[in-house]
Amino acid sequence: MTDYKPMWGKPFYEKIYPTNSIIMACNTRIGKGVVKGILQAAKDTDSPIIFELAKSESDLQGGYTGLTPAKYGKFVADVAAEVQYSNYIIHGDHIKVGKPEDIPGVKELISAQIEAGYTSFAIDASFLYDESGTNDKEHLSGNINATSEVTHFIEEKLGHKNFGLEVEVGEIGKKDPKTGLVMTTVSEATTFIESLKDHDVHPHFLAIANGSVHGFQYDKHGNPIRQEGIDIQLTSDIGHAIKPFGVKIAQHGITGTPLDIIAKKFPKDVIGKGNVGTNWMTVAWDVLKIFEPELFETIFKWTNDNYQKSGIPINETFLKYSKLAILEHFDELYAVNETTEHALASAAYTSALMFLKAFNSYGQAKNL
Numbered sequence: 001m002t003d004y005k006p007m008w009g010k011p012f013y014e015k016i017y018p019t020n021s022i023i024m025a026c027n028t029r030i031g032k033g034v035v036k037g038i039l040q041a042a043k044d045t046d047s048p049i050i051f052e053l054a055k056s057e058s059d060l061q062g063g064y065t066g067l068t069p070a071k072y073g074k075f076v077a078d079v080a081a082e083v084q085y086s087n088y089i090i091h092g093d094h095i096k097v098g099k100p101e102d103i104p105g106v107k108e109l110i111s112a113q114i115e116a117g118y119t120s121f122a123i124d125a126s127f128l129y130d131e132s133g134t135n136d137k138e139h140l141s142g143n144i145n146a147t148s149e150v151t152h153f154i155e156e157k158l159g160h161k162n163f164g165l166e167v168e169v170g171e172i173g174k175k176d177p178k179t180g181l182v183m184t185t186v187s188e189a190t191t192f193i194e195s196l197k198d199h200d201v202h203p204h205f206l207a208i209a210n211g212s213v214h215g216f217q218y219d220k221h222g223n224p225i226r227q228e229g230i231d232i233q234l235t236s237d238i239g240h241a242i243k244p245f246g247v248k249i250a251q252h253g254i255t256g257t258p259l260d261i262i263a264k265k266f267p268k269d270v271i272g273k274g275n276v277g278t279n280w281m282t283v284a285w286d287v288l289k290i291f292e293p294e295l296f297e298t299i300f301k302w303t304n305d306n307y308q309k310s311g312i313p314i315n316e317t318f319l320k321y322s323k324l325a326i327l328e329h330f331d332e333l334y335a336v337n338e339t340t341e342h343a344l345a346s347a348a349y350t351s352a353l354m355f356l357k358a359f360n361s362y363g364q365a366k367n368l
């Protein structure tokens with residue numbers, strides 16, 4: 001009998017590693033229909049796939065999606081069994097250690113994720129950047145220590161090292177008031193990975209600050225614009241510097257990046273994982289606008305009533321803050337009828353095909 005539980009991260013990533021392809025990681029804040037469409041697209045194209053939620057999206061209280069790790073793990077595994085596809089991972093995205101005192105809470109969250117069947121984890125201690133340090137190692141020491149401690153906790157908890165591991169250097173989207181977006185340097189990336197190896201920590205993916213931002217960016221009318229800010233040369237340089245350590249880059253903040261740029265310009269020999277989040281939410285909103293107009297209107301109004309600021313276009317407010325309406329309308333979103341669910345799955349399916357093709361994922365699950 002085939003088991004449709006998520007696969008273990010380490011062997012999964014190691015088998016995909018030699019291919020020039022990016023594994024798509026989907027932050028499906030609204031799971032209904034969407035997870036099914038993505039899994040069906042992955043199955044039909046033999047693509048490896050990751051489902052993930054960040055700590056802000058899913059924590060022990062449910063985060064802003066209303067999904068605790070237990071709920072999310074069960075939801076995804078149930079859909080995988082329905083679709084009959086097993087080449088997937090459930091990953092804890094941005095398990096944030098903002099300060100050392102966060103570590104006990106992080107361990108509690110990870111324990112719940114393990115219990116829920118998660119097989120891969122992203123420890124994000126990039127915020128622990130020590131400005132007072134005089135070299136990369138000193139700047140990064142807080143991050144190195146926190147990342148190591150949490151990784152060893154996962155090993156002990158699981159009793160093995162078969163899990164997937166993503167780590168983060170350089171806070172994504174961090175801005176310097178004078179110079180703009182702060183970028184990770186090659187030396188920071190290699191120092192970080194080497195230091196982790198000294199602590200017997202062996203990540204599969206490294207998230208870097210390379211010019212991407214989470215979610216959309218907007219023009220003055222509040223319309224999303226093409227995100228072309230990812231520094232491809234820097235990404236490639238860092239990627240080639242860390243590749244000898246068996247580490248590839250996890251590219252965050254892909255929503256908004258034109259697919260043709262991903263298809264043609266992303267260095268797929270060094271980018272191994274691509275996170276797509278906001279896209280799945282807008283796919284759901286577009287469907288609900290037509291299939292559940294009353295519910296959509298309620299959500300639109302709730303978002304604007306709570307977050308509209310003068311001078312900001314209404315559609316920008318909606319795209320930025322509607323994620324916070326999911327928890328508020330959780331029951332209605334998960335109770336939509338079969339017709340709506342089918343439309344959600346179909347829209348997610350088409351969108352997933354586009355990303356999987358641009359990521360060169362087609363056929364790569366044959367390696368698993």
Ligand SMILES: [Zn+2]
Binds near residue numbers: 094172214253
């Ligand atoms: Zn991210």
